[in-house]
Amino acid sequence: MSFAKDGGVILSKSCLLSVAMIVKDEEQNIRRALESVKDVADEIIVVDTGSKDRTPEIAKEYTDKVFFHEWKDDFSEARNFSLKFPKCEWVLILDADEEVSESFRENIRDFLKELPKDVNTIYVPTISFLDWDLLTKEVTSTARIFRNGTVYYKNPVHNQPIYKPKVVKFPHGVLHYGYIWTRKLRKRKYERSKKLISEHLKNIKDKNSDEYIYYLVQLYKVECIGGKVHERRKVGWKVFEEIKRIGRAPLIALEFLFLFGMDLVSIGLFDLAKEMFEIAISARKDFPDPYFGLLVVHYNKKNYEEAIKWGEKFFEVYNSVLSKIALFEWTIMSMKYIQAAHLIMSHLNLYLGNLKEGKKHLHLARKNESMENVEAIVKNIKEFLVKTADKKQLDDLKDYIKDLIDFSLYKGLNITWDDLVEKLADSKVKIDFDIPVKSSLARLILEKLKDPSKDFFLDVLMNRSSSEIEFLEDAGVPGVILMYSKLSAEKRNIDLLKKLRHWENSINSIDVKGVLRALIGDVFLNLGNFSEALKNYKKAVELFPEIGRFIKPILEDLKTSVSKDTPGIFEELEKFFLENKELILDVRKYIDTEVLKRFYLISDNDFAKYVSAVS
Template identity: 45%
Template sequence: MNKCLLSVAMIVKDEEHNIRRALESIKDIADEIIVVDTGSTDRTPDIVKEYTDKLYFHPWKGDFSEARNNSLKYPTCEWVMVFDADEEVKEDFKQIRKFLKTLPKDINTVYLPTLSYLDWDLKKTETASTPRIFRNGTVKYQNIVHNQPIHKGKVIDAPFIIYHYGYIWTRELREKKYNRTRNLILKHLENKNINPLEKIYYLVQLYKTEAISKYKYRKYEVGLKTLNEINKLKKVPGIGVEFLFLFGIDALNKGLYNLSKELFEKALVSPEYPDPYFGLMALYEKMDDLENQFKYAKLFLEKIKYAEKKPEKFKWTIVGFKYKATAHTILAKYYLIKQDKEKFEYHIKKSCEIAPRTGENIKRFLSNIFEEISKIHNIKFLKDIHYIVDDLLKYILRNNLKINVWNTIYKYLDNGIHLSGIEHFAETRFQKFVVKKLLDKKDYLVNFIFENPEEDIHSIKEILFFFKYYSENKEKLLKILANIRKKFDEENQGIILSLIGDVYLKLGNFNAAISYYKKAIELNKTVSKFIKPVIDDLKTKLDKNIDGTFEEIMDYFGSLKELIFEINAQNEELEYLNLISDSDYAKYVAALNTKDLERKKRLLSNIKNIDDFPFYYYRLAKIFEEKEDFKKAFEYHIKSCEKNPKIGDLSLGKYEYDGFYLYTTPKFSKSSDEIIWCGNISEKFSGFGIINPIRVWKRSSNFLYTYPYPTNDSIKLVKERRKKIIDKWPFDIDNDLLFEILQKLKSNKINFIDEKVPKNILNELSIIDEESEAVLGMNIINTNPKIILPKNTKKGALIYLMPDFNDKNNPIWYNPEIRILKSTKQIALELEKMGFTISEIISKKYFRVILF
């Protein structure tokens, strides 16, 4: 080792937990080690003496620069490296000696990158390049805290990393360091002669110091003050770039998206600095802007790659190294959505590889990715990436990550694509049944719903369901039914006995069947009408293929409802019930609970016994409604009512569909008119047996109209029936609105051209209902294609219904008492053509009022 090339100068105090690591790492690199102790009370001096005899004692004077400058009095080598007790260097740092020997004489200062660990697992890091090595005698430190070296001559960057452990604190050490550093910075900022750049530097250090405080308001107060100082300076200094990123993250977490965007973009004044790109990526992730997430994630990784190669180029802290996996996950998600298999695979593998080193939340990343996979509808692409999904599942198992991957597993299995190892993820009863069904191909519908049938069944509907879908041997079924029967009263026992008779019939035990049928009749007279035809058939021929009583009983109990029995289970279990059972019931329930229209349609089309489901065609109609194939929707809605007339009055359940509805074909109607809405209006309002429950809204040249188009008499009759049956009608005009309109008309005589106004309102305003120049219409807009007013009309008001045209569930579409819809602009134009001037338009909930 050449003598006196490199001295190391340290100031220490109470560092016995760190100092050995630091000295051990530097002992074979430095020619001499200078240590100035500022008042240790622990074993620090004893440890230092094991490595150097150049230990000096200097009293602490509350000034880091004073202490640092004292340590610089003692080195005797050409170069001096400032080093701290909570730092270390690695084996490759030995190359620093060769590097220093080659430097030209006019180079006096060397910047080195410092990599700071932020957690005990040494995964989270940040990096900054600072001046560390100086020609002896060319540097002096100033300022009492976060002391800055004032150095002479040219500078150079070198890629030799110093590793810093000082940010890994215990709670006690954190508090101690916080109070000491904060007080020193505040004291320094009291200096009235401090220049703007120095003031910003120390404000940023104070901001970072306040980040470890429990008093969060202090941090944000300092942050706003720092931002103000940077804005006044009208340029961004190096330390300001770091601050803009950090404060931008604070603004982002607060939900101040515009401010965070402004801060991140301002930090791009240093375009090679990676952190602002990460900030913008995080911002656009919060805003759910995929394209910009992708753009900035890509830029961030490009910049971080440069920073990793050239950390010495950055004179401020880089925290982005700990977010690399996040960026790779964003890119993986982007390429997954774009269905680029190779790039998706590359980035998700990178994310899985990097996250354990950086301490990023790989669990959250993979949860996000699996959720996106579950949304993919392209089955070919799902097949293409299934080996990647297999690898990810293995990764999750290997690392014992608790992630809900079942939405993706369901997606694959539902499309007949096998994934390996899914049995390791099965935790719930349902998931275990899915795995069992996959392995042994048995049907587990009944097993899932009734863990113990004899204890779990409490109603006749449950018994009927159990009877229909029970698939094990019939002798066991007889035993279960016999035990369940004991729970019920005599009338319901009669139903169970008839079912027992059905089982014996199928077993060919005709005497037992007849015996149980007769006992059933004794206990329940209602079932006799189902049993007698069976007994009569058996008198003719003893044949076990004769239909029993079950189907008739099922129809009797189930005709009013879509499903005889509704399972109490979680949404995802209902959505994928078909994965534990091949039964029509499982397919139907899965179809009801999925939002995927194509899957819904596929499941329904795979049902074999359509007649078991009285709402089958109604559900098909709803699919075509959502797909906006309104012609198909109309066809299936009509068919659903024809197959099950009860669907003709879903809201009241009183008027079954009979096809006897009066309608007309208006002259303005064309078969080519566009259909913009279709539905069963009885979902919300009954047609009271007068108005066809199945309706479409079609677009003519100037307005919308219903098809079938009900006659005037039909509309009149439906109103009369409705008023007798319905107390509260959502389309009754509010009395306050009527009062307001009548006042605005300013007339004591008004011609009410269709509906009448309550007498109490007329009396209160002293208004007479008779022929007049002032008119009020409450119906004509929504029932007539043209506005027809009395010849002597000079002013008036028209009240009409106006739906939200973008809301297909708006109640107005379902109102059985209207057949025309016009926009306010169309009504105004029509009135203007008639010579009227529009004076005011009022909007209130479903209603509009146009005064002229």
């Protein structure tokens, strides 16, 4: 095919830019595309290949140059047909699922006017969004603006332009939404593309050609869209064997080596994936994606020092690419993994003791939106904080921990933070922010962590009882002693007196009533009301005679010295139970073993600490 214009179309000297589109059933997209170019294009050419929806009607709202052409299962044939009609000096190739960016619109006309006459082809970055929230994307630079009459297309699917030099780069991009699919559209695209590519591969005679590798790679990418996993990997192995057989990696193979390498990483074939990435780097050292692949390989193999080296190299090459993105003629797929890369680097730097760099990479991860699943990486970071970080590191990382949790909540990650709360409490790291926890125990630990003055001894002890009274009825005198030891440390005497009287009036056990009366005597003793103290001590002996031997020393002390500093009955009772039992109360009846081990995290009570130590 020649580069000459067909059909005798005469170019207009006053017409700078034409837009040429081929479309079919694009009523959901085409208005966005046409709106984006209506003010920068001198003419818009739309070739409809058989729409059954309102696509032609919408197109006619923007241009009177809408043509109809029978679809012949050949994208190049349709594209070449559309190139018969433009009259302007330059032609922009645009699809209905694309739009030109604002910076493109602002700069394209001045850019074209200033080009010398020997320039015929312009490469433009295409930013492809991969999710509905437009967070995950890929970028590639492709030839899509041509001097009129200097280009034609070949191959029926994934058609390629055959163009004339000289080539220049335009840095302002086109936005592509065609990779955001509904299930129906994904299935339709998969079936159509697989059929066309498979048929074209059969017709390629030279199996050593770049074209053959190109369409094998396209078949693999189509299988990634909608095929079954085993079919995708079967094609992947075929492509890899062919690359090794011909002994070179064409540009399109770079994309494949990264995609298939990441596929192998996902099933744990790290050494084979490493080989893929190294082949890609040997072919083009300025391609950032395989450096990310090697970062992931060594991270998964826990070769952390090697991993951080590849991570630093990845960001070096990646940032270099960003500064000259229009120069790259293949897809930069690692763009969608930037958030993951920063999180991995954050973990690596924490592990190697560089907390400042770890914090920096977490900050950058939060700034780089992505829909990629980073849950496993965040779990790894949390595991480091729980199992490896010491108290000093945790103190230094409090803001980091808060940011990590906020990030996890924002991303909707399924991560349990209970064990980190326990680690912070065990390390006595005070925090002033909330942490989402699942268990009731973790909630208590968190409350005490945020406010060390709180104590949840009784909350845990009575967890299985419907009320204090039910617990005291069941636990008896040892339960009263434990409850009193906790309450007497935190309540004023008047409040303590009210609580003891309430218990006495509500409990049926005579023995427990007797002990409560004795403890009421202790409160009056502390208040200096000795007559009430004596009255209650005597009443306690009436109710529970066995308690008399503990009260007798108190009465004798009061005969010789009337002082509120006189020790009460509680000290004697507590001493008796602790001397005659390993535990004053068999708390296993009331508290699960796992909770007992953590009892010290929710209470400063000596009994709680002792129970945790022996559990």
